[in-house]
Amino acid sequence: MTNNRSWIPYLLILPSVAFLALLFLVPLLQTMWLAFSDNGLPSPANAQRMMADINFSRSIRNTFLLTLAVVPVQLAIALVMGTMVAKVGRGRETILWVWTIPLGISDLAAGLVWLSILQNSGYFNSLLLGLGILERQASWLSYQTPVALFFAIAVAEIWRGTAIVMVIIVAGLNQVPREFKEAAEIFGAGPWTRFWRITLPLIRPALQSALILRTVLAFEVFAVVYALGGRNFPVLVGEAYNWQNQNQNYGVAAAYAVLIMIISLAATLIYLKVIKVDPERLP
């Protein structure tokens, strides 16, 4: 290619850049301006108001606790499921398809599914009553039972969001040639050693992608929490929603949005650093 045509690549990526700029960058900058301005002048007022709110620290704590509880469990379950399905011959596709059904359900619908199970007159209580374990309906989702509520939300989130992790893990596992595991087996590695010393290091890129995606999504948790706990369990996105819709205060809502973005970016950076993918060490 000659020099005077070097602008062609730029021309070709221009539409996608323009598209991103219009629909992503502009709203992003607007949100940031909204968060850090007051009456048209730069100001930390919104951020201060956000932090002074009684729900601020609770929502931060709840969001982080939920992320810490949900993501590792999801990763572990996804690894187990992925390893199991790799051993299945016939019917593998069907099993994967069934396992990914929760992916096709919107998060609000997922929340409502679990609400119908866990509410006072729900299936769970009916089961316990039927088995004679309970004498009368117990309540699991009220502000008086914060631990049960936390568990309920965590379980619902795990049910809803594990499939995406598993899909990525399965894709990663499929990339690992059978001979690596067989060579390890020949040279004396048991199943456990093979998993930790061979499989896990070789699916590092998939692990990294799955963790980043899942963690960012965990920080954005909202609909499931809203359906199950309402305002009994404040989370960051829920607070942004309340400031926007209930309080009609777009500035503070924008401040929450920016905070969530910063946390997500930080988490991504940490994963990129901690689970470094060295191209030299890939197959």
Add this chain to the structure above:
Amino acid sequence: MANIVIDRIRKSFGTFEALKEVSLTINDGEFVSLLGPSGCGKTTLLRIIAGLETSTSGDVLIGGKSVIGLPPKERGLAMVFQNYAVFPHMTVYENVAFGLRMQKADDARVKTQVEKAAGLLHIEQYLDRYPNKLSGGQRQRVAVARALAVEPKVLLMDEPLSNLDALLRLEMRTELKTVLQSAGTTTIYVTHDQTEAMGLSDRIAVMHNGMVEQVGTPVDVYNYPATRFVGGFIGNPPMNFIKVPVTNGQVTAGSEPLKAPKETGDEVILGLRGEAVQLAPLPLGLEMKVRVAEPMGSHLLLTGSIHDQPVRVILPSSETVRSGDVIGLKLDPNRITWLSPESGKSFPAATAR
């Protein structure tokens, strides 16, 4: 002590019979090749010996002990895979050390063994690198070093040179022979390349359609193929097969009668190595129509027909034969393999030994 007995091994994948009762004995310290075309079941047999695949029936004994129920690591063997299977996330050193680490060897022993194996395969200078940065030939060496570092009783290799280019393959072949001769390990070597099998092996087991057609030294399988398949598969050019009529227990090749084995019927197939012929004047010699003459430098390759059946013969490069010539050939009666047209098997009694 680490002899291997393969006893009537069968393997079916669904209704497909990949191995149809294979039996083979490999002596302690011997180098045996499993040679055959792609898809004949070589890899399947090797994986059954290794314990990576279960057999449908039959037994495998290593050192006199049945290993058929044992996991691979308890069989005392090492393996070199076709695509090397060198771990990309470990340095060359850790790759070579892998088997020793799994045996919980102490660091001092790991170090001596790794250095010894690396020295044999000339990879000392790469020990700190990752395999990704190595060429195919170097990765190949790492895979062999990893196998030798554990000093296995039995070494299994599945087409270890097939991913290398021709020149490197020749070089690695010679080197493998040197290394393995000094190690004295019982080795089973899978290949579809007959020159590799001929060059490396003490004995060759020629496989075809899930069966072992012949087991013998390279010279034996070359000179006395047990079946038409073996003769056609081994040698370059492959053995020529000429169907001729038998009259009064004799076959006429030119004006010279050849005595046919007494088991033959009305017809017999002459299995003729391309180089087992000499030029002879015409009514005396067997008539060959030369279609193409190719002077190869070291020899003269003639392609044409005898009795309207295609043949390839080799003459010394000093002879002058041109495309289109009709020549006479004298056959060496000791180097003719007599084959039954019905079964494709050779008549062993008649074949000079």
